[in-house]
Amino acid sequence: xxxxxxxxxxxxxxxxxxxxxxxxxxxxxxxxxxxxxxxxxxxxxxxxxxxxxxxxxxxxxxxxxxxxxxxxxxxxxxxxxxxxxxxxxxxxxxxxxxxxxxxxxxxxxxxxxxxxxxxxxxxxxxxxxxxxxxxxxxxxxxxxxxxxxxxxxxxxxxxxxxxxxxxxxxxxxxxxxxxxxxxxxxxxxxxxxxxxxxxxxxxxxxxxxxxxxxxxxxxxxxxxxxxxxxxxxxxxxxxxxxxxxxxxxxxxxxxxxxxxxxxxxxxxxxxxxxxxxxxxxxxxxxxxxxxxxxxxxxxxxxxxxxxxxxxxxxxxx
Amino acid sequence: xxxxxxxxxxxxxxxxxxxxxxxxxxxxxxxxxxxxxxxxxxxxxxxxxxxxxxxxxxxxxxxxxxxxxxxxxxxxxxxxxxxxxxxxxxxxxxxxxxxxxxxxxxxxxxxxxxxxxxxxxxxxxxxxxxxxxxxxxxxxxxxxxxxxxxxxxxxxxxxxxxxxxxxxxxxxxxxxxxxxxxxxxxxxxxxxxxxxxxxxxxxxxxxxxxxxxxxxxxxxxxxxxxxxxxxxxxxxxxxxxxxxxxxx
Numbered sequence: 001x002x003x004x005x006x007x008x009x010x011x012x013x014x015x016x017x018x019x020x021x022x023x024x025x026x027x028x029x030x031x032x033x034x035x036x037x038x039x040x041x042x043x044x045x046x047x048x049x050x051x052x053x054x055x056x057x058x059x060x061x062x063x064x065x066x067x068x069x070x071x072x073x074x075x076x077x078x079x080x081x082x083x084x085x086x087x088x089x090x091x092x093x094x095x096x097x098x099x100x101x102x103x104x105x106x107x108x109x110x111x112x113x114x115x116x117x118x119x120x121x122x123x124x125x126x127x128x129x130x131x132x133x134x135x136x137x138x139x140x141x142x143x144x145x146x147x148x149x150x151x152x153x154x155x156x157x158x159x160x161x162x163x164x165x166x167x168x169x170x171x172x173x174x175x176x177x178x179x180x181x182x183x184x185x186x187x188x189x190x191x192x193x194x195x196x197x198x199x200x201x202x203x204x205x206x207x208x209x210x211x212x213x214x215x216x217x218x219x220x221x222x223x224x225x226x227x228x229x230x231x232x233x234x235x236x237x238x239x240x241x242x243x244x245x246x247x248x249x250x251x252x253x254x255x256x257x258x259x260x261x262x263x264x265x266x267x268x269x270x271x272x273x274x275x276x277x278x279x280x281x282x283x284x285x286x287x288x289x290x291x292x293x294x295x296x297x298x299x300x301x302x303x304x305x306x307x308x309x310x311x312x313x314x315x316x317x
Numbered sequence: 318x319x320x321x322x323x324x325x326x327x328x329x330x331x332x333x334x335x336x337x338x339x340x341x342x343x344x345x346x347x348x349x350x351x352x353x354x355x356x357x358x359x360x361x362x363x364x365x366x367x368x369x370x371x372x373x374x375x376x377x378x379x380x381x382x383x384x385x386x387x388x389x390x391x392x393x394x395x396x397x398x399x400x401x402x403x404x405x406x407x408x409x410x411x412x413x414x415x416x417x418x419x420x421x422x423x424x425x426x427x428x429x430x431x432x433x434x435x436x437x438x439x440x441x442x443x444x445x446x447x448x449x450x451x452x453x454x455x456x457x458x459x460x461x462x463x464x465x466x467x468x469x470x471x472x473x474x475x476x477x478x479x480x481x482x483x484x485x486x487x488x489x490x491x492x493x494x495x496x497x498x499x500x501x502x503x504x505x506x507x508x509x510x511x512x513x514x515x516x517x518x519x520x521x522x523x524x525x526x527x528x529x530x531x532x533x534x535x536x537x538x539x540x541x542x543x544x545x546x547x548x549x550x551x552x553x554x555x556x557x558x559x560x561x562x563x564x565x
Contacts, residue, residue: 047350054345058338061556061565062383063368066341067361073344074357081350119556119565169565176563285346293348295471296407299464300349306463 015216020146023089031215035145036090037106038217043083044101044108046076048282052116053125061119068165069122075158082151089147102287110268111194113276120173120180120187126166128188128195128233134159135229136199144216167236174240181241188237189245196260197268199226205265231257318377321495324395325502326436327385328492328538329428330370331396334386335546336417337363338553339404348407355453359414362446369439387557391547392540395490399482401537401546405475408461408468412475413482414454415519419512420486422451427503431496455519462523469524476525481534487512490538 007026014021021027050073057073060066084094100106111129116122137159140152173184200206200222212218230249237244248261270276340360347353371382399417404410425447428440461468487509489497496502520527536542556565 047345050345057341057344058552059555061387061560061563063364063371063386065565067364067368070341070344070357070361070364074354074361077345077350077354077357081354084350172565176565177560179560180563289346289348292406295465295467296348296352296461299461299468302468303460303464 015144015214018142018216020149021144022146030211031217032090034212034215034217035148036087036092038212039083039087039090039148040092040097040100041107041109043080043087043097044106045112046080046083047101048108048112048286050076050080051282051285052112052114052278053122055116056119056122059119060122065122065169072126072162072165075162079151079155079158082154083148086145086147086151098290102283102290104274104283107272109198110271110276111198112282113271113279114190114194115278117190118183118187120170120183121191123166123169123173123184124187124191126162126164127170127236128166128191129198130159130163130166131233132195132198132229134163135225135232139219139225140217142216142219148217170242171240174242184240185242188242192245193263193267194271196226196230196263197265199223199229201265201268227257230260234258319495321492322433322500323374324490324492325496326370326374328395328490329424330367330374330385331394332400332417332421333363333370334367335394335396335549336400336413337361337367338549339400339402340410342404343410356410359450359453362443362450366439366443366446369442373435373439383557387554391542391550394542394546394550395538395540397482397485398534398537398543399479399485401543401549402479402482403545406471408471408475409479411454411457411461412472412479414450415458416479416483416516417486418447418451418454419516420508422447423508423512423515424486424503427508431502432500433502436500458519458525459523462520462525472523473525476520477528480528481532483516484509484531484533485535485537488533488535488538492538 008028011021011025011027011031014025021031053069053073053076057066057069060069084097087097088094097106101108111132116125134156137152137156141149141156143149143152170184170187173180203209203221203223206222209218209221213221234244234249246261248259250259251257252259271279274280337360340356340363344353344357344360347356367386368382371385374380374385375382397417399413402409402413422444425440425444429437429444431437431440458472462472463469487505489505493502493505497504517527534543
């Protein structure tokens, strides 16, 4: 008992000194579980997040856009890889994590359960979804768990590039024909509220927040980050002549930020529960890829084993 | 511009463009995350290579690079039938790739030495990437051919089905002959001997059989495609057809 409490004391000292917890350090079981939940959810979000944008790769309108979108979706796969690796340092392997995704035990960001209906959605996702992701993720670069924090440094650099790229797509649409501008406005209308939901429930209703803050996994509350996102994004929309679909949106000079209308949390919880417009399709696409890849993975493993045996035999001989 | 030169450039560019388009369909659906990333890299390289060539044509003809992939009709594409074939599964994708990479690598190695310095430069740039593609697809063919019983059977079926597309790259079109005669372009007969020998070695190492009796499917270089091509273009050209004349 005393041993545990002294370990815990040491653990909290590291946290309080803003130093990093590393994989071999002692950590409370709840800290480990929280991190596995959060990092794997994040990794799954990157992988599932490839699907809505992947939906437009084959239809991208120009060579430049096609190459940029392919590279972007590939970056997301790369983020998934770093994050699965960071998660594996906590003593869980990738195949278990994938099983958790496929059985619905693990979640991924609900935003990816919305459909990408037009090319403008590639702009809106980059601008809003990656923009919201950055707000959430920049503080994670200082997260107390070393491997996660280091992975996030790389992820954030790329996300910020994606966000600029998305905004640029929207800018070009807004400078284009009336039809193009209408596509941009329609995409903003559909992605605005789901983007605000990406920060999670209001602080009062957030279940995991308290300990996450104490352990410096999380540094700012959901509502704080959401407010920052709104304050950053509204002027960007105005700059290119788009209207945020919120009649209650108003600048409040007292708080030097925007007041905005109520979020439809019923919709949020419905999507979390699996009833969003694309939940089934997204999960099915991931499960299909995994199942159709089964023989490939088995063959690769069998071949590697044969090679290993050959080299052992040749060493003995 | 000399028509044969333009046709030669389009044959080359369209191969890379259409295969890049096919490979990009895998993005997000690969059997392993690492291979998803690797295949997307190859797609990026191929579309990048096609883009250099379309840019060259655009600069010479006063058009836009996007006119070539997005505004031509099916019969105006001159790619091989091989590259437009559907992905089917990882086995077909790898066999299609290994056949194409063998042609592509040795083809570029020759174009690098041709008298047309603009084409030679693009070939020299691309061949470095294509050497990696060839290594990647060869390794996967060996790994899967010599993996499990199931993987061997799947690969053999893919070889049996795709072999009929393997000869077309080496059947010279008028443009190929012109390039060879007037620009020291590749001698396709010679190329076939070298590339096929290398390919058959990979097939053998993979414990697969190359079929003896083969039908040959051809026509791509003359703009006569398989039925798959129209659907590929319907997807690829959707935006430019639905919203003509706009910038994106």
